[in-house]
Amino acid sequence: xxxxxxxxxxxxxxxxxxxxxxxxxxxxxxxxxxxxxxxxxxxxxxxxxxxxxxxxxxxxxxxxxxxxxxxxxxxxxxxxxxxxxxxxxxxxxxxxxxxxxxxxxxxxxxxxxxxxxxxxxxxxxxxxxxxxxxxxxxxxxxxxxxxxxxxxxxxxx
Numbered sequence: 080x081x082x083x084x085x086x087x088x089x090x091x092x093x094x095x096x097x098x099x100x101x102x103x104x105x106x107x108x109x110x111x112x113x114x115x116x117x118x119x120x121x122x123x124x125x126x127x128x129x130x131x132x133x134x135x136x137x138x139x140x141x142x143x144x145x146x147x148x149x150x151x152x153x154x155x156x157x158x159x160x161x162x163x164x165x166x167x168x169x170x171x172x173x174x175x176x177x178x179x180x181x182x183x184x185x186x187x188x189x190x191x192x193x194x195x196x197x198x199x200x201x202x203x204x205x206x207x208x209x210x211x212x213x214x215x216x217x218x219x220x221x222x223x224x225x226x227x228x229x230x231x232x233x234x235x236x
Contacts (some may be wrong), residue, residue, distance in 0.1 A: 083157065083166045084120040084174045086130045087213060089220055090140060090182035092198070099224055100198040101217060102138070102182060103207060107194055112209040115216065117175075126176040134180055138196070139188035147179040147229055151219045153212035177216035179224070 090102035106112045118133035120126060127146060134140035154172040157164060164170065189196055199207065201221040208214050223229055 080122050081119040081165075082122060082124075083170050083172070084126070084129075084176065085117055085155070085160065086120060086126055086133055086178060087115045087117050087151075087175050087216055088130050088134055088146075088178040088180050089115040089217055090134070090138060090180045090185065090187065091220065091224065092181070092183040092185075094198075098200060099221065100200060101204045101221070102187060102196055102198055103204050104137070104189070104193040105195045107192055113207045114209060114213050115177075116180075120176075127178075130176075130178045130180070137190045137192055138182075138185075139190075140180055140182060140185050144185055145181040147181075147220065147223065149177040149179060149216055149219045149223075151177040151212070151216035153215070155212070175212055177212075177219070179220040 091099055094100050103113050103115060106114060116133055116137045118129065118137065120129040130146060131142050135142065153175045155175055157171055157173055160173050187196060204217060205214055208217065
């Protein structure tokens with residue numbers, strides 16, 4: 080069963096000019112909503128495991144792709160994600176945990192959850208993203224990458 084948590088992940092790579100590019104996805108739906116990879120956390124899964132599973136399901140990213148844990152978190156009204164109170168009447172918010180995924184060696188292939196994906200510069204991606212939580216996580220990832228603030232290890236959180 081799904082827990083009241085979700086992950087958000089941004090694939091990244093360098094372009095031919097050695098500038099970072101970020102993968103953003105257009106979600107299937109009536110409105111055009113651009114975001115990172117997002118999905119639920121199942122019972123017994125760590126956030127990192129959920130990140131890797133969702134990245135595989137939504138973008139065909141392999142389990143061996145390096146992952147950066149970000150500090151960016153947010154809460155989302157449960158009805159915005161599940162349309163109902165699936166965890167009981169007293170669970171109002173879902174907690175979102177963010178990551179970056181090195182997609183340099185990956186062959187991105189979209190799932191049925193997205194209509195398209197684009198590789199964009201930080202500024203282009205930030206302008207196109209729909210949700211503030213995504214913009215915050217993308218800023219943190221971009222800052223860490225461009226200021227060499229990536230830890231040499233990944234915690235299994």
